[in-house]
Amino acid sequence: MKKLYSPKTVREIMDLYGFKFSKSLGQNFLVDKNFVDKIVDAADVKNQNVIEIGPGIGTISYEMAKLAKKVLVIEIDDSLIPILEENLGDFSNVKIIHQDVLKCDFNQLVEEEFGGEDFKVVSNLPYYITTPIIEKLIEGRSPSDMTIMVQKEVADRMLADENDKEYSSLSVFIKFYADAKKITNVPKSVFMPKPKIDSTVLRLSLRKYDEKVDRDRLFALVKAGFNKRRKTILNSLSDLYPKDTLSLAFEKVGINKRQRAENLSLDDYINLTNVLNSK
Template sequence: MSRIDALPPLREVIARHDLGARKALGQNFLLDLNLTRRIARAAGDLSGVTVVEVGPGPGGLTRALLDTGAARVVAVERDLRFIAALDDLVEAAEGRLELVRADALEVDAVALAPEPRAVVANLPYNVATPLLIGWLKRIEAFRSLTLMFQKEVADRLAAAPGGKDYGRLSVIAQWAAEVQPMFNLPAQAFTPPPKVMSTVVQLLPRREREPAEWSAMEAVTAAAFGQRRKMLRQSLKSLGDAEALAAAAGLDPTARAEVVPVAGYAALARAWRAGSREDPGEHATQRGTKRR
């Protein structure tokens, strides 16, 4: 038996340190070690990889990541109550676990871990999407992202054009990464149980993706999906001459946002960026679009 296997059960750790989940921090603890090991295995071979984990809580997934062979785990926790509770795990890990006391929204995951690096986390629901966007902006720096979301967010990430779940998040995520939903976890698997089912999703950097600038992709998707029921010739007006822009991207100006594929948005981003470079006045439009 390893030193990690010899640690007290997670429920005992929670009781000893009086670690009730805080709703304001989006905390729902996954205490079944069989499930945490399943998540760790879903991340693939972690030998030689430094894993960044966000919100370790009492350490269930942290234990699994160490057990399944991660070279090192850097766990980012903003709730100081868990630091003392994780001391025994830090000792049992024998130098393979580092705790970072910080808000994950304010730390640079790339700076925390050397290459090769990956992120594996049961994300707090209230910050899951902004964390993901931040990592997607630098997706090439990660070997993979294996993350747990509310199922409705996972459905949006993987949605195909034409479906009700297809939107800005679908386009941005699929443009930057290959999105692979892995498996669902029922609410009853968590303490306390959330009101929704959860889904583990893996995102792998695209080796080749449609050329476009991130800021331009943000601008065109914000405009298009800001009025998703309207045709592109109407929804893109905030970016300039909507019909000319759609034509330059090879898109039907009478199409609606939810039917345009990822490649279409990349073409739209390139066309808009080319036009804004020709007309400096468009930069003001871009800034206004981002605030929408």
Template sequence: MKDEQRTISGQTKAILAEAKLGLKKSLGQNFLTDRHIIERIVSAIPLTEQSGVIEIGPGIGALTERLVKQAGSVVGIELDRRLLPVLHQLFATNENISFIHGDALKVDYHQLIHDYLSECKDVHVIANLPYYITSPLIIHLLEGGYPFQNIVIMIQKEVAERLMAQPHTKAYGSLTLFAQYYATVERVTHVSRNVFVPRPQVDSMVVKLTLRNVPPVQTSDQTLLFQIIRAAFQQRRKTLQNALHAQFQSQATKDQLHSWLQTSGIDGKRRGETLTLAEFAHIAKVFAEELREN
């Protein structure tokens, strides 16, 4: 118990009180206080002295405290400018940590890696994401072409279930397929709402995304693939043919779309939630060929 009290996670309330900091609901601030969960997050990646870590939203440094002991270099991106003096004070003696003020959705990660982590053999992202930016940030990190090996994130349990979902389930959707196109997704641990200050209204989950060197499906038009996927899930109860007609009605007639789906071997009466990523990729291949000819 004494060891836990000496950690930042064990002193969260005291540190906030001493710094006279009130938490901002607009930033979705919930600080993790459970050192066992922190250990699970850090151990999800085989970090070494040659590893670089980008931590998004360090808060007051509960997770950072473990990362600086495990990784060669750590960069914390903090949106709340009020927390930076606290972080600089808490980590004044650590030479392998840098903190920058910034919005994780707007940061140039290529430049950040060049400036802070250029000598690292491998680079990873670890984050406790505010719920309101979860999906946009996941998309940004995955599609940006950044040289990340892994992204370990603590997110709302419902969103985590969407990332890991299988076809024929309610959670399965466009975010599922987007994540699975760029990465393999695995559960790390469940996180109770009771281990945060302040306590959020829902439980969280830590998931690990290991970025793929090559997508699991081939496509000549990635933009078209995701356009088809988004259309299929925009109104989940629509059949695939009707959903795609709503999206492509300016480019093809309903009869043409029906013919294209037949060529792809996919029944247009199916719904998007029943299709695998490979089946969507096959539809995109046929549509790309037909649209070029029209």
């Protein structure tokens, strides 16, 4: 049995393959069995189809492959492909996809590899493209749920409620599409190389959004509000609508026009969108 979470094993692999960590790809490998187990347990992958993004040397993939129906690992780094082929080669239910995840057609991939069946996503998301990946996964052929490790400060924003200082457009986006739950914090000391900040593992359970809501207009409002978050919501949205139109809409949905973007809940933004769309 391979112990890919062992620092000693990682160093041996690096020496054998001449591998070097890439800062530009945000590579930090998890080297603590307890946290590997927590992630796999939280993901609940037994007899499930799974996509892992950025598998590194296959540490989490290896453990999931023992349980899952099928595991697809998507890796952009050329130098990791032979390492993954070696480390995961004993599993017939694992397929390695050598591709940039942001250019990946998930609709096609899920249809071809899973026959259109439900799937899960598990990933230690690269810090530099965390939000674009989440948006791509949620807005495309959505998984049933995602177990992801992100920077702690990003996780705090994703979990934040209105009136919290961390509350942001990302908070609203996540609330619209998913129920988010914190699994555990992960200290920077359990990575190789050690990053500058701690991480957090989240479980996002995706849900069907309200088809009646104009999502483009909804998130245009949210983005405009938080782009000028120090201004009142009336002033921050005035580039999109006349102030008199906004004032009437605020009154109709019970929003104080002197509030700021971080004071409005997801329901507030949805109600405001619907009222403005009716004009």
